[in-house]
Amino acid sequence: MSNFRFKALEIAQSRQALLVAAPTERVADFFGSNTFNNEVMRTLLSPEAYLKVTEAIQTNGQIDRAIADEVAGAMKSWATAKGATHYTHWFQPLTGETAEKHDAFFDITVEGKAIEKFKGGALVQQEPDASSFPNGGLRNTFEARGYTGWDPSSPAFLMDNGAGGKTLCIPSVFIAYTGEALDYKTPLLKAINALDKAATAVCQYFDRNISKVTPTLGPEQEYFVVDRALFYARPDLVLAGRTVFGHAPARGQQLDDHYFGSIPPRINAFMVDFEFESMKLGMPVRTRHNEVAPGQFEVAPTFEEVNLAVDHNALLMDLMDKIAEKHNLKVLFHEKPFAGINGSGKHNNWSMGTNTGVNLLAPSTKPKESLRFITFLVNVVKAVHDNADMLRASIASAGNEYRLGANEAPPAIVSVFLGESLTQALNDLETKSEITVNKGDNVYYKLGLNRIPSLMRDNTDRNRTSPFAFTGNKFEFRAVGSSANSASTMTVLNAIVADQLNKFKTDVDDRLAKGEKKELAIVDILKEYYANSKRILFEGNGYSDEWVEEAASRGLSNIKSSPEALRVYMQPESLALFERTGVMNHAEVESRYEIELEKYIKNVQIESRVMGDLAMNHVVSTALKYQNNLAGTARNLVELGMTAEAEPVKAILREISTRVMVIKKGVEAMIDSRKKANNVTDTAERAKLYATEVKGHFDGIRYEVDKLEEIVDDEDWPLVKYRELLFVK
Ligand code: ADP
Ligand code: MG
Incomplete structure (x- = not known):
């Protein structure tokens, strides 16, 4: 038997790095060349159609059949010119579990159909053989079949179909005929929409020109790489995605700094290869190799609008998987493939941007903008405080259960890190007694809001042990599992922040109706929010045992098991929040709960x-x-x-x-x-x-x-x- 191991070792030892020709063109010459992007649409569509499509993307509007026909025609000629023989709706069913994870994350397994017959109807709607996808009882309940529908906000792209041709992949939602979501994307789009509405309304207090707010996401993806032959010599890796046995190596993480002076050549070739292919698919990635454990690496894209970033992350994982094969490597996306060694996460960097080009979580030098910044910051903190258990539920999985609270990973306790100076600024704001504003006074100065930007600039402190950390102009949710589809967590995060912003708007409007001055009303409410939610703030070492104790004394949850974490979805408050924000109805939440279990x-x-x-x-x-x-x-x-x-x-x-x-x-x-x-x-x-x-x-x-x-x-x-x-x- 051990022969198998030694044969695999021999094979692995004999392998050389593949020669990968680095692209000679400038990035701009090939970036997005395999996507049906804005540029392509502009050249191939009539001006009317182009306008309608871009408008529909902006406003989540409908695209009528005539336009769809034109887009389908343009897509077809573009794709066939580039060697496409088939097309398929590409969507993200609620699978994503270990064994078949890599191809189930998104789906080209729905038989690509030959492209000659591709028309508007086929672009807009498809009926996949949905029986093999999980529905948590939904389809039984409603006796409905599922269909997929084009999501124009995520560009179609070309993938090698493995048979020498290419397949045109059309990002889509997957829903039951009765309208219930059967995928990750549908509720995510609704949460993004809810956030847009809520945040835009709040922005109106500060700037009338803001008409749209877009949440943004940059997911840093951690992963391990092992040799393909060795992978197949470990049945546990093949079947469960992780090693169930294995003694820690004599040389573990303690020597990693020395070991990782440079990337091993085979890995380097793999990285260059998938980076190039990612760029062609319009994914702005840069690889890194700064991970703690041997064999562990990271790839980070430049942030994008959340829906696109989620699609791109799912696509990137699949692409990495495919390209690793070519290099005789295997990528492990499991959260804890090796016991006693650093696990892998997917750090979800998240913020909100406006149509006027402002990052709502970026501190500003202008006092008036500082109030806006503080408004969004405090509302996020409150949303996380009030709904910490929902966030915890959104990252629950069998794999992440091994990682949370283990070495080099955040605990299952949700806390927020703001940094010393920002915390100080908020404390100052909270303790500021009633101020009176006389004629000619600058209200912002009186509130101390002129000092925040200077405080922020000094704020270089970083806390790597916090699950939810403010990192200068965004929050970084680090507790997300590496194999997860970010849509789960992004749906919850955007929904809870939207819900909180709606409450805030109601609170402010109530005060304005009583004739209070806007800025003072806002600050008063923020003070109260802050006081009520600051127990979630933690600046210390999140990996320590002391924090576990302290968090318990603060009454913060520490839900270790996944089934228990998931149960939170079914609590009346969670169901009500999803309903209120229009993200999911009771049946949809319940079906997801079932599927996750x-x-x-x-x-x-x-x-x-x-x-x-x-x-x-x-x-x-x-x-x-x-x-x-x-x-x-x-x-x-x-x-x-x-x-x-x-x-x-x-x-x-x-x-x-x-x-x-x-x-x-x-x-x-x-x-x-x-x-x-x-x-x-x-x-x-x-x-x-x-x-x-x-x-x-x-x-x-x-x-x-x-x-x-x-x-x-x-x-x-x-x-x-x-x-x-x-x-x-
Ligand atoms: P660091 O983790 O050191 O802050 P970066 O600045 O490179 O590193 O950012 C890490 C990730 O955060 C990247 O994927 C980046 O695109 C993303 N990011 C930066 N700004 C934003 C933003 N406004 N919204 C969402 N993600 C962002
Ligand atoms: Mg980071």
Whole structure:
């Protein structure tokens, strides 16, 4: 068996970096060349059609059939000229779980249809064979089939279809005939819309020229890379996306700085390759290699409008997956592929921009703009404070459960970091007693708002341990899992901020109706909000045990298990918020809840099965063979009269026996727990049993297996070891 491991190692060792021709043209010459972008539309569409389409994108408006026909015609000729043979609606169903994750994130598996017949109707609406996509009971409830619909705000693009041709991919939503969302994109678009409305209304207090607010997202994506042959020699990586066993390497993170002076050549070639392809697909990425663990890297795009950024992240992950194949590599997007080693996140950098070009979370040198900045800042803090558990629910998954609170990752406690000077400024504002503004006074100076920009400029402090940190002109939500579709978290974040801004507007308008001065009313309300939500602010080390204690004493939640975190979606307040903001109705939330629980169960179940199989059929069997060898050695020594010398050998024999016994019992108990859980019909209850009882056996089994790895002859050990996986040439 260990032959397999050594063969894989030989293959991995012999590989050379692929030669990748770096693009000779300037970036501007190929950026977006595989997308049906604005530029292309301008040249190929009639001026009327172009105007209608861009207008519809701006206003989320409808596109009528005649225009759709024209766009479809233009898309078809553009795509065929570039070698497209097929087209497909590209959407993001609610899968995304470990085993099939990489192709399920978005979907070209819906058979691409031949492009000759492509017309407006086919552009606007498609009926995929939706039976294979999860719907959380929605389709049963409504007895409806699903269809996909074109999202004109995300440009269509070309992908190699693997058969020598290209497929035109049309970003789409996926909904039931009765209108309920079956995908990630639909509620996200609604949340973006809700935020736009709410934020624009609040902006009107400050600037009448602001007519649109667009939330922005720059997701920094962390990932591991391993050799392809080694990947396939680890059934746990193949089936569960993570290693269920493996002893930490002697050389772990402590030496990473030295090790990562430069990127290994094979990885470098891979990066250059996918970066180039990403650029052609209109994705503005820059790769980085500043991650803590060996074999771990990061890619960060320039931020874009949230919907586009989410599509691009999903597309980027798929692209990386494909291009890694070409380089005989495998990308691991799992949150915790290796125990004891840094996990991977997807840091969601988020802000809000206006049609006038202003970043609403950027401090300004102008006092009047400072009030606007503080307004949005405090409202975000309050939204996070009031809905921390919803944010926590939005990042819940089986994979992220391993990462949150483990080494080098934020805990499951949601807190906000603002930095010392900004916190100080808000404290000052809060403690400022009633001020009176006389004729001729500058209200902003009286409020101290003239000082904020200077404070901000000094504010260079960074806190890398905070799950939700203000980083100068945006918030960075770091607790999102690396394999997640950012849409989940962006839907919740934009919805809760929209909801909060709506409340704020009501509060301000109430005061204005009483004849209060606008600026004073705003500041008064912000003071109150701040006082009520500042317990969520934390500047210290978020990874420390002290914080866990302190957070508990502050009454902040620390929801560790995913099923428990997800349950928050079903609370009346959450359901009401989703309804109020028009993001999701009760049935939609409930179906998502079901689907997330099912995914969780499936993931833990797969992991548990892999663990049992590897433990018994690979590890224990190998240990027993080794034990047999040792027994022979001991017997020989005794026969030769070397009884004393036989003692250490017997000691190892005993240790192996004990560990094998514990593993065997552990696996049996785990199987019993699984049976018990599988007999429970209620999904939430079953998920809970998986989270507690089934998973409860993991650590014990793993501990013994990892000990055996240290004892059993390296020659015989069947599983590729961490040190072999983590250091790619
Ligand atoms: P840092 O994490 O050191 O602040 P960057 O400034 O490079 O690093 O930003 C990290 C990510 O944040 C990038 O993806 C970047 O595009 C994104 N980002 C920057 N400004 C904004 C913004 N206004 N809205 C959303 N994301 C942003
Ligand atoms: Mg960052």
